[in-house]
Amino acid sequence: MSAHLLGMTAAHLRDAVAANEVEPGAAVRASLAHAAAAGAGRDGLNAIIWADAARSTREADALEGRVDRAQGGRAPHGSGRELLGVPVAVKDNIATLDLPTTCGSHILEGYVSPFEATVVARLRDAGAVVVGKTNMDEFAMGSSTEHSAYGPTLNPLDRTRVPGGSSGGSAAAVAAGVVRVALGSETGGSVRQPAAFCGIVGVKPTYGRVSRYGLVAFASSLDQVGVFGATVDDAALVMEVIGGSDPLDATSADVAVPPYRATAHESVEGLVIGRPREYFPESLDPRMRDRCDRALAALEAQGAKVREVSLKHTELAIPVYYIVAPAEASSNLARFDGVRYGLRVEGDGLRGMYEATRSGGFGPEVTRRILLGTYVLSAGYYDAYYRKAQEVRGLLAGDFAEVFASGVDVLFTPTTPTPAFRIGAVSDPYEMYLNDIFTATANLAGVPAMSVPIGRVDGLPVGGQLLAPHFREDVMFRAAYALERALGEEAHR
Amino acid sequence: MAVSEKDVRHIAALARLGLADERVGALVAELNGILGHMEVLSKVKTGHAVPVAGVAAGGMPLRKDQGPPLPLGRARDHFAPAVRDGFFLVPRLATHVGAGAAADAEAAAELDAELNEDVAG
Numbered sequence: 001m002s003a004h005l006l007g008m009t010a011a012h013l014r015d016a017v018a019a020n021e022v023e024p025g026a027a028v029r030a031s032l033a034h035a036a037a038a039g040a041g042r043d044g045l046n047a048i049i050w051a052d053a054a055r056s057t058r059e060a061d062a063l064e065g066r067v068d069r070a071q072g073g074r075a076p077h078g079s080g081r082e083l084l085g086v087p088v089a090v091k092d093n094i095a096t097l098d099l100p101t102t103c104g105s106h107i108l109e110g111y112v113s114p115f116e117a118t119v120v121a122r123l124r125d126a127g128a129v130v131v132g133k134t135n136m137d138e139f140a141m142g143s144s145t146e147h148s149a150y151g152p153t154l155n156p157l158d159r160t161r162v163p164g165g166s167s168g169g170s171a172a173a174v175a176a177g178v179v180r181v182a183l184g185s186e187t188g189g190s191v192r193q194p195a196a197f198c199g200i201v202g203v204k205p206t207y208g209r210v211s212r213y214g215l216v217a218f219a220s221s222l223d224q225v226g227v228f229g230a231t232v233d234d235a236a237l238v239m240e241v242i243g244g245s246d247p248l249d250a251t252s253a254d255v256a257v258p259p260y261r262a263t264a265h266e267s268v269e270g271l272v273i274g275r276p277r278e279y280f281p282e283s284l285d286p287r288m289r290d291r292c293d294r295a296l297a298a299l300e301a302q303g304a305k306v307r308e309v310s311l312k313h314t315e316l317a318i319p320v321y322y323i324v325a326p327a328e329a330s331s332n333l334a335r336f337d338g339v340r341y342g343l344r345v346e347g348d349g350l351r352g353m354y355e356a357t358r359s360g361g362f363g364p365e366v367t368r369r370i371l372l373g374t375y376v377l378s379a380g381y382y383d384a385y386y387r388k389a390q391e392v393r394g395l396l397a398g399d400f401a402e403v404f405a406s407g408v409d410v411l412f413t414p415t416t417p418t419p420a421f422r423i424g425a426v427s428d429p430y431e432m433y434l435n436d437i438f439t440a441t442a443n444l445a446g447v448p449a450m451s452v453p454i455g456r457v458d459g460l461p462v463g464g465q466l467l468a469p470h471f472r473e474d475v476m477f478r479a480a481y482a483l484e485r486a487l488g489e490e491a492h493r
Numbered sequence: 494m495a496v497s498e499k500d501v502r503h504i505a506a507l508a509r510l511g512l513a514d515e516r517v518g519a520l521v522a523e524l525n526g527i528l529g530h531m532e533v534l535s536k537v538k539t540g541h542a543v544p545v546a547g548v549a550a551g552g553m554p555l556r557k558d559q560g561p562p563l564p565l566g567r568a569r570d571h572f573a574p575a576v577r578d579g580f581f582l583v584p585r586l587a588t589h590v591g592a593g594a595a596a597d598a599e600a601a602a603e604l605d606a607e608l609n610e611d612v613a614g
Contacts, residue, residue, distance in 0.1 A: 313537075
């Protein structure tokens with residue numbers, strides 16, 4: 001029975017719960033039991049680092065009152081039943097009232113937020129139950145989930161390899177079958193890259209589509225809450241629940257959230273899919289290219305038109321990203337100083353306390369990025385680095401605007417240049433940064449993007465990336481669903 | 494534009510990060526390695542390109558000059574390292590400990606000098 005519940009899509013599960021065919025707490029119990037059996041916790045995959053099974057079970061049982069027998073299992077938007085009884089996992093940089101929010105860092109060890117993120121409140125309002133907080137690279141700075149103060153997360157498909165990052169814990173929890181859906185966060189690819197490495201679906205919404213209230217800030221002009229799903233439908237359902245403006249986040253946009261699931265099944269006939277040549281360089285592994293070509297052929301077979309396009313500034317994305325993001329991080333992370341929350345390490349007076357706290361609380365990658373960001377913002381270097389990066393960011397955003405204005409509906413690219421690498425295999429910081437080479441562009445331009453499984457290389461999953469114009473997640477989901485349906489089991493071999 | 498040990502110590506001070514001496518050399522190499530890859534940007538002709546600081550579609554909307562009440566579920570003493578009477582407690586400035594009026598003036602001058610150096614740096 002447990003395995004059966006965890007194998008159901010989130011929509012099927014909530015329908016069954018809403019129709020009183022499955023007890024509201026049954027799937028949450030199954031999820032907690034499977035997490036223990038699969039070793040999802042600290043002594044196993046290290047995907048889930050904070051959990052309170054008794055509390056989650058009590059919450060799930062309390063959903064009984066929401067089962068409306070008169071409605072016969074219907075769960076329309078706003079009914080409080082859109083995710084009734086669905087277990088979810090939440091990245092450790094998204095504030096929850098009941099569980100710690102540590103951002104994978106010692107500096108926030110033991111911190112429990114006095115408020116809840118809007119996305120978590122919306123999940124709970126829809127009947128979902130948080131079953132754990134997931135591991136991550138410290139303050140979301142990393143592409144492997146090796147840089148967590150609580151140890152690395154292992155890829156459930158091959159435990160000698162990384163799950164990707166920075167939202168590696170959420171991706172691993174979905175891939176291990178503990179939950180169907182999970183929340184992550186995106187600054188340069190931190191949902192799409194781990195989704196590709198773990199063989200699942202990962203969505204980065206348009207900048208402004210989802211409230212960031214309660215998401216611990218890393219780089220505010222780039223950050224977005226993202227969604228993992230076992231399938232396109234799972235991810236689309238969660239996006240319907242968490243999307244939309246929020247008075248608590250001034251950057252959230254007042255743009256209506258369309259019913260993604262209702263339109264995802266529409267035909268892709270006539271849809272124009274751009275294939276940007278810069279994402280298919282000569283150096284790309286021919287097997288990655290082959291999986292991408294197979295995916296594009298599957299879309300063409302359904303009537304989509306594939307067109308070669310150019311996003312000519314793509315190669316500049318990583319230098320721009322690794323100036324802009326650390327610059328913003330150096331400012332955002334100034335708040336962790338031992339005064340208002342988290343760790344305090346006594347030092348010589350106030351300044352000594354600041355320095356002792358921050359050097360004792362931050363790990364090496366976060367320290368490196370704070371220094372890098374402080375440097376590019378400092379007098380004498382601001383114009384050469386930060387201002388220049390902002391100007392080139394404008395060119396990168398312009399590339400997308402131009403290609404979408406030319407009649408392209410969605411773009412298709414590989415999500416990553418390679419499948420998951422071995423734990424410890426990448427030690428050079430810049431080499432690690434290059435993992436974001438195909439993903440950081442969407443964050444810099446603010447457009448929505450997602451990764452869907454398109455097959456395996458060396459027995460490891462690889463992802464294809466779909467990108468769409470601002471607030472056109474509906475078109476992106478339509479193409480993703482068509483791809484998922486066309487590839488079927490081939491997406492996982 | 495190579496980063497020196499002096500630069501690393503300076504930006505660490507600006508960022509309020511204490512660095513062990515043995516870590517400084519490694520950071521010089523790491524930062525120079527990363528910044529070397531950024532040099533490609535200097536060759537890009539940006540002409541009249543407008544610097545882009547954010548990508549919010551349609552820009553930031555105007556809102557009423559008031560926010561909603563912040564729903565804090567716990568008092569400060571549940572999450573702050575040190576609180577008294579509802580205020581965050583911080584250590585005294587090191588130069589102020591045990592200070593009289595003359596020492597206070599000296600400490601203030603030292604602080605001014607430090608801040609000026611930060612701004613000039």
